[in-house]
Amino acid sequence: MANGSAHLNKQDSGKPRFLISDLCAYLESYLKPDQIQEVYRAYLVSAEAHEGQKRMTGEPYVYHPLAVARILADMQMDYKCLMAAILHDVIEDTSINKERLAEEFDEEIAELVDGVSKLTQIDFRTKAEAQAANVRKMLLAMTKDIRIILIKLADRLHNMRTLGVMRPEKSRRIALETLEIYAPIANRLGIHSIKTELEELGFIAHWPMRYGILKAAVKKARGNRKEVLGNIETAILQRLEQEGLGGRVEGREKHLYSIYKKMRDKNLTFSEVVDVYAFRIIVDRLDTCYRVLGAVHNLYKPVPGRFKDYIAIPKANGYQSLHTVLFGPHGIPVEIQIRTEEMHRMAESGIAAHWQYKAGGDQSSLAQAGASDWLKNLLELQKGAGDSMEFLEHVKVDLFPDEVYVFTPRGQIMVLAKGATVIDFAYAVHTDVGNQCVAARVDRRMVPLRTRLFNGATVEVITSPGATPNAAWLNFVVTSKARANIRSYLKNLKHQEAAELGGRLLEKQLTLLDKNLNQVDPARLQALLDEFKLKTLDELLEEIGLGNRMPLLVARRLTDAEPEEVKESETSSKSLSSIPLAIKGTEGMVVKFANCCRPIPGDEIVSTFSPGKGVVVHMQGCRNMGDFRKTGDTWLDVEWADDPSGDYSTEVKVEVGNKRGVLATVAAAISEMGSNIEHVSMEERDGLTSTLIFIMTVRDRKHLANIMRRLRSLPAVLKIVRKTG
Structure with missing residues (x-):
C-alpha cells in the first residue's frame, strides 16, 4: 500500500502527480478492458466536476481522487470501487448530487460515493459533534457495503501523506482523529499496511518532537544491532536447512509509533523495547508452521508463557500466525512470527485480500466473517446510542486491539476485549442473555458477575426471566455492546x-x-x-x-x-x-x-x-x-402506599466494646436478620470502645426495629442508634 506512488509522473516543479494513464496501465494487470474503460469514464466526470479547484498543495484537485483510486488498485479492488474512489468528493465539493450520479453510472456507485460524503447540510454546535456525526454516517453506510470504509481509509491515507501543508493545529487535530478512529478501524479490518502507515504519519503530525527524538535514538541503536541480527538470522536459516524445512526469514523492524505506544502503555524504557530482536518466518504450508516452531524452540529456549497460537484461534480481524519469544544469544529476547504466504497476505491486507470472495458470494474468509460480526455489532450500538457522540464513544471502546479468548460450555470460541467480565461475555452471546444474567460459572466454579475473564476459561451464564440490567454494571463492563445495551x-x-x-x-x-x-x-x-x-x-x-x-x-x-x-x-x-x-x-x-x-x-x-x-x-x-x-x-x-415494596437503605451507629472479632459478630447478626450491608466504616472513640457505622437495607421500620433488637442482645454492643440526618 505504501508503494501507491510507484507509477508517477512529475510536474516541472518536481512534485509527484498521479495521471489517469498511469492508473489505467496498472489496472491492465487485473481488470478487463471494458471495466478499465468505465474507470476512465468516471475520471472524465470527476475531472470536469472539479475543474478549477485546487488542493492546498497547489495541484489540481482531481489528483487527490486519482491517488485514492491508486491506493485501492494496489489492494486489487473491483472497478466499481475504483470508480467511486475517483468520484468520492463530487457530492461534497461540486454541484453533482447523488441522483445525477445514479443516472450517469448506477445506484451502487451513487450509494458508495454518498456513504463517504460528509454531512454538509446540518449545522453542528461543535467540531466534535460534526466529527462524531460524520463517522457515524460513514460506519452505518459501511454496514451495507464494506467498500465505503476502504475508500475512506484510502482517502484518509492520501490526506495524511499531504498533511504538511496544513496549519499545525489543524494538522494535529486530523492526526489525533486518525490515531483514535481510522488506524484502529484499519486494524479491526486486518489491513495492517494501511494501519501502520496511518499510525506513523499520525505520530509525525501529532507529536513531531517525540517522533524526531525517537527516530534519532532508533537510528543510533540500529548501528549496533546489524551484526547480532545477522548472526541470529543465519542461525535460524541453518537450523531450518538441517531440518529440511523451506521458508524465508525476514528481520522485522518495529515501527516508531509501535515503540512509542509500548513505552507509554507498559511504562518501559527505550532500551527495554529496542533490545528485542524480531523475525518473521514465512513458509509454504500450514503444517510446516508447527514444524518450524519446533525447530526454533530447539535452536533457542522459549520464554515460558509467551507462546500464542493465532492459527488455531485467529484474531477477530482474521489475523493468523504463530508467535513465540526465545532466549537468544547472551539472553537477548528474540520475537518470532511464523506464518504461510497466504496468512502473510491476509495480515497485510486483511479483508481487502479476500475481496474476490465477497464478489463470488463465498463468506468463508476469516476476515469477512470477522468484519461481518463487527458490522452486526455496529448496528446494535446504533440502536442503543442516544446521539452521535455516544455512538462514537462506543465505537472507540470497541476498537481496542487486545483480546481475550474464552469458551462457551459447548466449546465455541468467543473473542472479547481484554479485561472483559462475565457481563461482557453474556452480552456477547446475546442481548437477552446479558439483560437477564443473574449468576455465572467460570470453569464450573460460581463467580461474581464482575469477574474478569482469562484466556481459555469456559464460561456459563445463568439467567432468570424476571431479571433486569443493573446500573452498577456500567462501573466494570468494558465492551461497547454491553455498555450500549445497559x-x-x-x-x-x-x-x-x-x-x-x-x-x-x-x-x-x-x-x-x-x-x-x-x-x-x-x-x-x-x-x-x-x-x-x-x-x-x-x-x-x-x-x-x-x-x-x-x-x-x-x-x-x-x-x-x-x-x-x-x-x-x-x-x-x-x-x-x-x-x-x-x-x-x-x-x-x-x-x-x-x-x-x-x-x-x-x-x-x-x-x-x-x-x-x-x-x-x-x-x-x-x-x-x-x-x-x-x-x-x-x-x-x-x-x-399501603404496601410499599423493595429494600431501602438506612444508617445505624453501633457502639461496641473493643474486642477481637466484634465487627464480624455484628455483621453476621445483621445478615441473619435478612439485611444486606451496603457499606461499613469505623470510628475509634477511645481504647475501650469503637463506633461502627452501617448502611444496610431494610424493608420497613418494623424490620429495622427487629434488627436493632437483635443487635442489642449481643454482649459486645453497648449502644445502637439510627442516624436520621
Missing part, C-alpha cells in the same frame, strides 16, 4: 418511570380542579405540546416526572384555571395535603431517597422536586429541608 435499557426504564410518575402528579393536580386527564380538551393539550416543543402526552408526563415541568402549572394551562381558582380550591376539603402522592417503592430512578436522612416505609415523609432528577424524598423534620415548605412550586406532600 445504557439503552436504563434510559428506556427511566423514561417509563418518569412518565408514570408524571401522570400521577398531573392527575393529582387536576383533581384539585375537579378535572381528570380524560376531560382535558385535546386541542388545548396539543397547543401546550406545541408550545413546549413536545410530540406526545407521554413526553409531557415524562418532563413532569423528571421535575422539568411543574404539575400545578401544567394543570392550570390544560384547564385554563386562574391562579385564584386554584388558591380557592386549596382551602377547600381537597387541600394539597389531603391527597398526598403515594410512594410505592417501585418508581426506580425518578424517585430518590435522600442520603442525609434515608427514609424508610413507616417514617413520616415529605419531598421536593429536583429538575432533571424527579422527586427526592426526605423524613419529616430533616434539617436539610430548610425553607422548602415556603416554596410551593418545589414542595410536594407524599405518603407511603
Whole structure:
C-alpha cells in the first residue's frame, strides 16, 4: 500500500502527480478492458466536476481522487470501487448530487460515493459533534457495503501523506482523529499496511518532537544491532536447512509509533523495547508452521508463557500466525512470527485480500466473517446510542486491539476485549442473555458477575426471566455492546418511570380542579405540546416526572384555571395535603431517597422536586429541608402506599466494646436478620470502645426495629442508634 506512488509522473516543479494513464496501465494487470474503460469514464466526470479547484498543495484537485483510486488498485479492488474512489468528493465539493450520479453510472456507485460524503447540510454546535456525526454516517453506510470504509481509509491515507501543508493545529487535530478512529478501524479490518502507515504519519503530525527524538535514538541503536541480527538470522536459516524445512526469514523492524505506544502503555524504557530482536518466518504450508516452531524452540529456549497460537484461534480481524519469544544469544529476547504466504497476505491486507470472495458470494474468509460480526455489532450500538457522540464513544471502546479468548460450555470460541467480565461475555452471546444474567460459572466454579475473564476459561451464564440490567454494571463492563445495551435499557426504564410518575402528579393536580386527564380538551393539550416543543402526552408526563415541568402549572394551562381558582380550591376539603402522592417503592430512578436522612416505609415523609432528577424524598423534620415548605412550586406532600415494596437503605451507629472479632459478630447478626450491608466504616472513640457505622437495607421500620433488637442482645454492643440526618 505504501508503494501507491510507484507509477508517477512529475510536474516541472518536481512534485509527484498521479495521471489517469498511469492508473489505467496498472489496472491492465487485473481488470478487463471494458471495466478499465468505465474507470476512465468516471475520471472524465470527476475531472470536469472539479475543474478549477485546487488542493492546498497547489495541484489540481482531481489528483487527490486519482491517488485514492491508486491506493485501492494496489489492494486489487473491483472497478466499481475504483470508480467511486475517483468520484468520492463530487457530492461534497461540486454541484453533482447523488441522483445525477445514479443516472450517469448506477445506484451502487451513487450509494458508495454518498456513504463517504460528509454531512454538509446540518449545522453542528461543535467540531466534535460534526466529527462524531460524520463517522457515524460513514460506519452505518459501511454496514451495507464494506467498500465505503476502504475508500475512506484510502482517502484518509492520501490526506495524511499531504498533511504538511496544513496549519499545525489543524494538522494535529486530523492526526489525533486518525490515531483514535481510522488506524484502529484499519486494524479491526486486518489491513495492517494501511494501519501502520496511518499510525506513523499520525505520530509525525501529532507529536513531531517525540517522533524526531525517537527516530534519532532508533537510528543510533540500529548501528549496533546489524551484526547480532545477522548472526541470529543465519542461525535460524541453518537450523531450518538441517531440518529440511523451506521458508524465508525476514528481520522485522518495529515501527516508531509501535515503540512509542509500548513505552507509554507498559511504562518501559527505550532500551527495554529496542533490545528485542524480531523475525518473521514465512513458509509454504500450514503444517510446516508447527514444524518450524519446533525447530526454533530447539535452536533457542522459549520464554515460558509467551507462546500464542493465532492459527488455531485467529484474531477477530482474521489475523493468523504463530508467535513465540526465545532466549537468544547472551539472553537477548528474540520475537518470532511464523506464518504461510497466504496468512502473510491476509495480515497485510486483511479483508481487502479476500475481496474476490465477497464478489463470488463465498463468506468463508476469516476476515469477512470477522468484519461481518463487527458490522452486526455496529448496528446494535446504533440502536442503543442516544446521539452521535455516544455512538462514537462506543465505537472507540470497541476498537481496542487486545483480546481475550474464552469458551462457551459447548466449546465455541468467543473473542472479547481484554479485561472483559462475565457481563461482557453474556452480552456477547446475546442481548437477552446479558439483560437477564443473574449468576455465572467460570470453569464450573460460581463467580461474581464482575469477574474478569482469562484466556481459555469456559464460561456459563445463568439467567432468570424476571431479571433486569443493573446500573452498577456500567462501573466494570468494558465492551461497547454491553455498555450500549445497559445504557439503552436504563434510559428506556427511566423514561417509563418518569412518565408514570408524571401522570400521577398531573392527575393529582387536576383533581384539585375537579378535572381528570380524560376531560382535558385535546386541542388545548396539543397547543401546550406545541408550545413546549413536545410530540406526545407521554413526553409531557415524562418532563413532569423528571421535575422539568411543574404539575400545578401544567394543570392550570390544560384547564385554563386562574391562579385564584386554584388558591380557592386549596382551602377547600381537597387541600394539597389531603391527597398526598403515594410512594410505592417501585418508581426506580425518578424517585430518590435522600442520603442525609434515608427514609424508610413507616417514617413520616415529605419531598421536593429536583429538575432533571424527579422527586427526592426526605423524613419529616430533616434539617436539610430548610425553607422548602415556603416554596410551593418545589414542595410536594407524599405518603407511603399501603404496601410499599423493595429494600431501602438506612444508617445505624453501633457502639461496641473493643474486642477481637466484634465487627464480624455484628455483621453476621445483621445478615441473619435478612439485611444486606451496603457499606461499613469505623470510628475509634477511645481504647475501650469503637463506633461502627452501617448502611444496610431494610424493608420497613418494623424490620429495622427487629434488627436493632437483635443487635442489642449481643454482649459486645453497648449502644445502637439510627442516624436520621
